[in-house]
Amino acid sequence: xxxxxxxxxxxxxxxxxxxxxxxxxxxxxxxxxxxxxxxxxxxxxxxxxxxxxxxxxxxxxxxxxxxxxxxxxxxxxxxxxxxxxxxxxxxxxxxxxxxxxxxxxxxxxxxxxxxxxxxxxxxxxxxxxxxxxxxxxxxxxxxxxxxxxxxxxxxxxxxxxxxxxxxxxxxxxxxxxxxxxxxxxxxxxxxxxxxxxxxxxxxxxxxxxxxxxxxxxxxxxxxxxxxxxxxxxxxxxxxxxxxxxxxxxxxxxxxxxxxxxxx
Amino acid sequence: xxxxxxxxxxxxxxxxxxxxxxxxxxxxxxxxxxxxxxxxxxxxxxxxxxxxxxxxxxxxxxxxxxxxxxxxxxxxxxxxxxxxxxxxxxxxxxxxxxxxxxxxxxxxxxxxxxxxxxxxxxxxxxxxxxxxxxxxxxxxxxxxxxxxxxxxxxxxxxxxxxxxxxxxxxxxxxxxxxxxxxxxxxxxxxxxxxxxxxxxxxxxxxxxxxxxxxxxxxxxxxxxxxxxxxxxxxxxxxxxxxxxxxxxxxxxxxxxxxxxxxx
Numbered sequence: 416x417x418x419x420x421x422x423x424x425x426x427x428x429x430x431x432x433x434x435x436x437x438x439x440x441x442x443x444x445x446x447x448x449x450x451x452x453x454x455x456x457x458x459x460x461x462x463x464x465x466x467x468x469x470x471x472x473x474x475x476x477x478x479x480x481x482x483x484x485x486x487x488x489x490x491x492x493x494x495x496x497x498x499x500x501x502x503x504x505x506x507x508x509x510x511x512x513x514x515x516x517x518x519x520x521x522x523x524x525x526x527x528x529x530x531x532x533x534x535x536x537x538x539x540x541x542x543x544x545x546x547x548x549x550x551x552x553x554x555x556x557x558x559x560x561x562x563x564x565x566x567x568x569x570x571x572x573x574x575x576x577x578x579x580x581x582x583x584x585x586x587x588x589x590x591x592x593x594x595x596x597x598x599x600x601x602x603x604x605x606x607x608x609x610x611x612x613x614x615x616x617x618x619x620x621x622x623x624x625x626x627x628x629x630x631x632x633x634x635x636x637x638x639x640x641x642x643x644x645x646x647x648x649x650x651x652x653x654x655x656x657x658x659x660x661x662x663x664x665x666x667x668x669x670x671x672x673x674x675x676x677x678x
Numbered sequence: 679x680x681x682x683x684x685x686x687x688x689x690x691x692x693x694x695x696x697x698x699x700x701x702x703x704x705x706x707x708x709x710x711x712x713x714x715x716x717x718x719x720x721x722x723x724x725x726x727x728x729x730x731x732x733x734x735x736x737x738x739x740x741x742x743x744x745x746x747x748x749x750x751x752x753x754x755x756x757x758x759x760x761x762x763x764x765x766x767x768x769x770x771x772x773x774x775x776x777x778x779x780x781x782x783x784x785x786x787x788x789x790x791x792x793x794x795x796x797x798x799x800x801x802x803x804x805x806x807x808x809x810x811x812x813x814x815x816x817x818x819x820x821x822x823x824x825x826x827x828x829x830x831x832x833x834x835x836x837x838x839x840x841x842x843x844x845x846x847x848x849x850x851x852x853x854x855x856x857x858x859x860x861x862x863x864x865x866x867x868x869x870x871x872x873x874x875x876x877x878x879x880x881x882x883x884x885x886x887x888x889x890x891x892x893x894x895x896x897x898x899x900x901x902x903x904x905x906x907x908x909x910x911x912x913x914x915x916x917x918x919x920x921x922x923x924x925x926x927x928x929x930x931x932x933x934x935x936x937x938x939x940x941x
Contacts, residue, residue, distance in 0.1 A: 419905075420905050422905065422908060422930070424928050424929060424930055425928070425929040425933050426926075426927075426928055426929075427809065427926060427927045427928075427929060427938075428925065428926045429925050429926075430809075430938070430939045430940045432938060432940070437928065439902065439903065439904065439905045439908065439930075440902060440904050440905065441904065441905045441906070442882055442883055442904035442905060442906035442907065443906075444883075444906075456791070458882065458883065458884065458906075528719070546690065546693075567901065567902040567921070568880055568901075568902035568903075568904060587880075587882065587904060617831055617850075619705055619721065619850065620705055620707075620721065621721065638830060638831070639702065639703060639830040639831035640702065640831075641702065641703050641704065641705035641831060641850060642682075642683050642685065642702045642703065642704045642705060643704070643705035643706075643707075643721075644705065645685060645702065658830070662691065662692050663689075663690060663691045663692075664689075664690045665687050665688070665689055665690070665700065666687060666688040666689075666690060667685070667687055667702075670688050675690075675693070675695060676693045677693045677695070
């Protein structure tokens with residue numbers, strides 16, 4: 416399905432009015448049914464929907480690997496995804512979206528969700544990347560986002576190694592873009608614990624928790640990082656970098672993984 | 679509580695490294711309890727929390743007016759908000775977040791949530807605004823957002839009449855900023871059906887549905903609007919404007935409410 420559509424708009428510029436066709440980003444509701452029960456409706460860009468479903472299930476801790484998915488089908492026209500899971504835990508279902516009210520889950524107090532505190536991983540990765548590679552990958556990433564240039568309405572993210580971009584996804588939602596990336600990596604059996612993640616959107620606690628659950632050791636954004644995401648990065652030993660633009664960046668945590676040009 | 683904090687970061691620029699203090703935006707988990715039951719955890723900027731709770735309850739269709747709130751208290755330190763509601767419907771609770779799978783709710787097929795299709799209103803407002811007022815208000819709005827300039831991490835929105843800005847809020851989430859605005863209007867008894875709404879963030883279906891539930895007739899963004907939000911604007915007779923920057927804007931729907939300079 417198309418991720419953007421032409422619609423007739425009225426463009427105003429000073430005292431000029433013009434009716435013309437302009438490209439706007441499509442927003443598509445996808446309702447996920449797990450074992451025949453309606454689970455959630457995601458608002459997303461209508462592409463890579465299977466990857467989105469797999470990534471969403473992994474991010475929410477509902478699956479650990481691809482083998483748990485016995486069946487997965489998407490009805491694009493209706494906007495329905497049907498998943499059959501083995502070992503689907505009603506425990507997970509009941510705790511979905513619920514906060515840790517009690518503390519003491521073993522990972523400090525920066526987590527607000529009991530499942531997250533149990534499933535996010537401390538990164539052990541000894542992976543390193545040079546400063547020049549970061550600058551080069553950031554540039555390549557910025558050049559890859561075509562829908563954004565076209566409509567101004569989507570976020571993108573990509574998975575890289577030092578050589579280049581391995582997986583790239585766009586979506587109207589930052590979270591969906593990352594879930595699509597995670598879903599593709601899981602379905603293709605691509606390891607995540609020795610890769611870096613680039614995202615156009617702000618890094619919030621939810622974004623870094625999502626990445627940490629998949630053991631991604633380095634997370635880089637063109638935008639800001641929140642204070643809570645920095646605390647979580649410290650606790651989970653994730654390298655967190657923001658405002659990576661041109662030949663600048665802000666390193667919020669884990670600079671031991673970055674090899675600087677002047678060292 | 680502070681909405682931003684200074685943290686020590688490593689700033690990299692070409693081959694220079696510098697350790698310095700930089701301001702980052704605070705992300706704060708607020709868990710809302712309704713009638714002693716945990717309902718949801720919002721990730722937000724820690725200010726105007728009572729307005730946020732009231733606006734959230736109104737946006738989700740859980741209250742119609744301020745009178746239904748028998749008690750509201752916020753424990754800032756713990757991040758808990760306790761609300762006692764009269765007439766809290768378990769019907770609403772059960773449908774929370776659920777999609778309309780059946781159609782025919784009387785408002786076409788653009789709605790994906792049964793509660794939204796029942797509670798979003800067709801705007802009757804005969805309100806008009808001049809093109810010059812829009813350009814002036816947009817400029818005033820852009821100048822008002824201080825936290826964004828400081829940290830690059832928040833969205834802002836404001837409620838205006840033709841004279842100027844009446845309510846202004848910022849938050850790390852677009853939705854929260856709008857909920858704070860709606861909450862303040864409800865608590866102060868400010869009518870919304872003859873006002874316009876300005877927002878820094880993208881207008882998605884959820885944003886326009888939120889505004890329509892409060893009968894706001896004109897919605898203007900500095901950013902893009904999605905195709906689904908345009909369809910909903912058409913169905914609900916809402917004036918929808920995007921990319922309002924400088925002396926330009928894109929009118930997606932309802933230009934009958936805009937008085938142009940050359941007419």
